[in-house]
Amino acid sequence: MLENPRSPRVRAVAKLSKRSARAETGLYLLEGPQAAREALSYVPDTVVELFATPTAMEKHTDIRDAARSADVDLQFTTEDVLAAMADTVTPQGIVAVARQAPTALKDVFAAGPRLVAICEEVRDPGNLGTIIRAADAAGADAVILTGRTVDPYNPKVVRATTGSLFHLPVTVGVELTAVVERAHEAGLRVVAADVDGSDFLASRELLAEATAWLFGNEARGLDETALAHADLALRLPIYGRAESLNLATAASVCLYETAFAQRASS
Template sequence: MLENPRSPRVRAVAKLTKRSARQETGLFLLEGPQAAREALAYRPETIVEIFATPTALERHPDIREGVRSADLEVVFTTEAVLDSMADTVTPQGIVAVARQTPTSVRDIFAASPRLVVICEEVRDPGNLGTIIRAADAAGADAVILTGRTVDPYNPKVVRATTGSLFHLPISVGADLATTVERAHGAGLRVIAADVGGEDFLASRHVLAEPTAWLFGNEARGLEEDAIQLADLTLRLPIYGAAESLNLATAASVCLYETAFAQRAEA
């Protein structure tokens, strides 16, 4: 059992809360039973190590079975060790280390997707995680993150995805112009979400076709050069007195409207 919170092994795991360590190792941190459960169910081959208190593993028999099925071994630790490893205050007795497995933009569009999300300079980890989760829920085929978007393996992003990080392909560090070019080559219409666009209701009929949604920065939205790359720019109407919609909320609406339209045409 690991008992020393200052041991080199514990410190190596704890360093994965920092982007520099994640970039250097190609690894990232999973905290809590939900993240471990989804990784074991969907991408068990990515798990490098899994740490747990005996009490936590006893409390989650499905995780214990998933570990056994994946032919992994649990390293038992004290609560103090887990607290030292984790980014959260309460990791709920389970922490894992997994390999990053980004998908190339080329492979995403080679798979003939019908609904893709492109995030350009999305900086808030909670927003990005929620967008990935919404994309997964709406049946999107992939999420593409351009170079200035927050690291999807940031612990806060991972937690906000609630496991969706393991459910669909995600591309990291993509070039926006190249991504749009490949989207066009694969027959997708690129639609930018922006407050300066056309009214959503007037153009929602186009959503039944293969679509790539382009979402921008929380504070500034999309830069003009990014908007120029898109085929169409749409804005969601505000019917009440709200100043605006949160980015992740707006993205969820756009993605579900597209999912509804595409399934109605199927």
């Protein structure tokens, strides 16, 4: 059992909350039973090691069994050691280390996607995690993150996806120009979500076709250069008194509306 919160092994795991350590090692941190369970179920070959308190393993025997089936090393720790590893203030007794496994851009479009979410300069971890979760729920084929978007392996992003990070392809660190070029080659229309766009309802029927939604920064939206890459810009109507919609909420609506349209036409 690991008992020393200051040991080199514990410190190495804790450092994965920092982007520099993730970039250097190619690893990232998973916290809590939900993340560990989903990773072991969908991408077990990426899980490097699992740390847990005895109490947590007694409660989550399915995770213990999944780790054994995947031949993942399970190391018991004290509560203090687990707390030292975790990024959260109140960890849930389980931490895992996994290898980053982004999907190449060419592979996303080679699969013939019908619905894709592109995130250009999305900076808030909670928003990005929620967009990935919404894309998964709406049946999207992939989420593509441009180089200026927050790291999807940030612990806060991973937690916000509630496991969806392991359910669909996620591409990272690509330039918007390259993404749009690939999308057009694959027959997708690039639609920007923009407050100055055309009325969403007037162009709703277009969403039945293969669509790549383009979402921008929380505060500034999409700049003129990014908007110039889009084939169409649409805005969601505001019927009440709200000044605007949160980015993740707006993205969820756009993705679901597209999913509805595509399924209705199939």
